[in-house]
Amino acid sequence: MESPIPLPVERAIRKLGADLSLARRRRHITQASLAERMGASLSTVRRMEKGDVRVPIHFFARALHVFGDIQALEQLLDTANDDIGLTLMDEQLPKRVRNKRNTPEAL
Template identity: 75%
Template sequence: MKAIDSFKDPEKSLNLNRLPLPLPVERAIQKLGVDLSLARRRRHISQASLAERIGASLNTVKRMEKGDPRVPLHFVARTLHVFGDIERLSQLLDTGQDQIGLVLMDAQLPKRIRASKTPGVAL
């Protein structure tokens, strides 16, 4: 039990709420909020109706649309689901399209492959 309790000690754990958001992150979250607000209004859905449909409070929807980074991701995901755009969330970091990751993996490939020295093992 002692090990579990140590994670609850604020002095021993890193508090991510104290770290300032990098400006590009802050701008992206604010843009997402504006885009969600615009998408909701284009669909003629009130904030109260959206809140009910995603299982959130009206205040949470207002904070999400203002770009509050403390709004849980699942509310954004539920909102995308209501808007019919949940597939876009699953494509955010598609590993098959991750050019940097693919280049890094390719750089670690062996220069050549040697035949196995174990008899009877064919490649």
């Protein structure tokens, strides 16, 4: 049995769908045209815009590509900007670094 979708995830997907719909309409692109450009079915585009959580992420990526905004997806979890991950890594750094005996650096 599949676990239920957390409410914040569902809300985020619904917002993404609404934002895709708005972006499409602002560009005067029909759902059918977007579907064709994405290589998807019309029903997939409709489901995306309704915020259907069962739509695979690659369709959202394809829509972003059509809108010229694929960089938004690339930057989602950019490790260089992962403050929490970097902080956790920094906490694991040794307090001191010592040369090992009998190594070229120690001589």
